[in-house]
Amino acid sequence: MPEAASGSAAAAGAICAPLLALAGVHTHIGPYHILHGVDLAVPRGGLTVLLGRNGAGKTTALRTIMGLWRASAGRIDFDGRPIAALPTSDIARAGIAYVPETMGIFSDLTVRENLVLAARQGAMDADRLRWLFGLFPAIERFWQLPAGTLSGGQKQMLSIARAIIEPRQLILVDEPTKGLAPAIIANMVAAFRELKATDTTILLVEQNFLVARALGDNVAVMEDGRIVHAGAMAELAEDRSLQQRLLGLSLDMHQ
Numbered sequence: 001m002p003e004a005a006s007g008s009a010a011a012a013g014a015i016c017a018p019l020l021a022l023a024g025v026h027t028h029i030g031p032y033h034i035l036h037g038v039d040l041a042v043p044r045g046g047l048t049v050l051l052g053r054n055g056a057g058k059t060t061a062l063r064t065i066m067g068l069w070r071a072s073a074g075r076i077d078f079d080g081r082p083i084a085a086l087p088t089s090d091i092a093r094a095g096i097a098y099v100p101e102t103m104g105i106f107s108d109l110t111v112r113e114n115l116v117l118a119a120r121q122g123a124m125d126a127d128r129l130r131w132l133f134g135l136f137p138a139i140e141r142f143w144q145l146p147a148g149t150l151s152g153g154q155k156q157m158l159s160i161a162r163a164i165i166e167p168r169q170l171i172l173v174d175e176p177t178k179g180l181a182p183a184i185i186a187n188m189v190a191a192f193r194e195l196k197a198t199d200t201t202i203l204l205v206e207q208n209f210l211v212a213r214a215l216g217d218n219v220a221v222m223e224d225g226r227i228v229h230a231g232a233m234a235e236l237a238e239d240r241s242l243q244q245r246l247l248g249l250s251l252d253m254h255q
C-alpha cells in the first residue's frame with residue numbers, strides 16, 4: 001500500500017477509535033467474581049445504553065471504569081490512554097464524570113452549594129450555569145433550598161447537573177429514571193437529548209426500554225458479568241425476538 005494511503009487509513013482509524021474501550025475486564029468485589037471479561041466500546045459522541053437484567057453487572061462496570069472498584073484483569077482505555085490503574089481523582093480529571101444511582105448529593109447543603117462543590121475550581125462559569133438552568137429549570141428555582149427538600153426527580157437532575165457543571169468528555173449515568181413519574185421521565189429524556197447535542201459522550205445504564213430506545217445510538221447488553229450483545233440501538237429496537245432473547249422483554253408491555 002502506498003505510504004500516503006496507509007497514513008490516511010491510520011488517521012481514519014484514529015478518528016473512529018472509541019472514546020472508551022474495555023477489553024477483557026474482570027472485577028472482583030471481595031471474594032465475589034462479578035465481571036467476567038467485559039469487552040465494551042463506547043464511540044465518541046452520542047449515547048450508548050448499557051442494558052441488562054438486575055444483577056448483570058452494569059453498576060459494577062461503571063464503578064470499575066471510574067476506578068471505584070479496581071479491575072483485577074483487563075484493559076480500560078479512555079481517549080487512547082490506559083486508565084485502569086489510575087486513582088478515581090485522576091480518572092475524573094481526565095474528563096469522566098459519574099452519576100451514581102444513589103446520586104451522591106449533599107442533602108443539608110443548598111442546590112447552589114452542591115454545584116459549587118462539584119466545580120473543579122470552586123467557581124462556576126456563568127454561561128455554563130445559564131445553560132444548566134435551561135436544561136434543568138428546577139435547579140434555578142430551588143437555588144437556595146437544601147437539596148434534601150427536592151423531589152426525587154429534582155435530586156436526580158441536580159446530580160446530573162453536578163456531573164456536567166464543567167464540560168466533560170464522558171459521563172456515566174446509572175439509572176437516572178428509576179422510580180420517577182412519566183412526566184419527569186419525559187423532562188429527563190429532553191435534557192439528555194439536549195446534552196447529546198453538545199460534545200458530551202454518554203454511557204447510560206437504563207432499565208426502562210422506552211427511554212433506552214428514545215435516547216440510545218448504540219446499545220450493549222450485559223449478562224452475568226459479560227457483554228452478550230453490542231450494536232446499533234435501532235437494530236435492537238426493531239427486533240422483538242432479539243429483545244425477548246436478550247432482555248426477556250415483550251415490548252408491548254413497555255409501551
Ligand SMILES: Nc1ncnc2c1ncn2[C@@H]1O[C@H](COP(=O)(O)OP(=O)(O)OP(=O)(O)O)[C@@H](O)[C@H]1O
Nearest residue numbers: 029030032034052053054055056057058059060061
Ligand atoms: N458490594 C458488593 N458486594 C458483593 N456483591 C456485590 C456488591 N455489589 C454488587 N454485588 C453483586 O454483583 C452483581 C452485579 O451487581 P450490579 O449492581 O453491578 O448489577 P446491575 O446490573 O447494576 O444490577 P441492578 O440493576 O440490580 O443494580 C450482583 O450479583 C450483586 O449482588
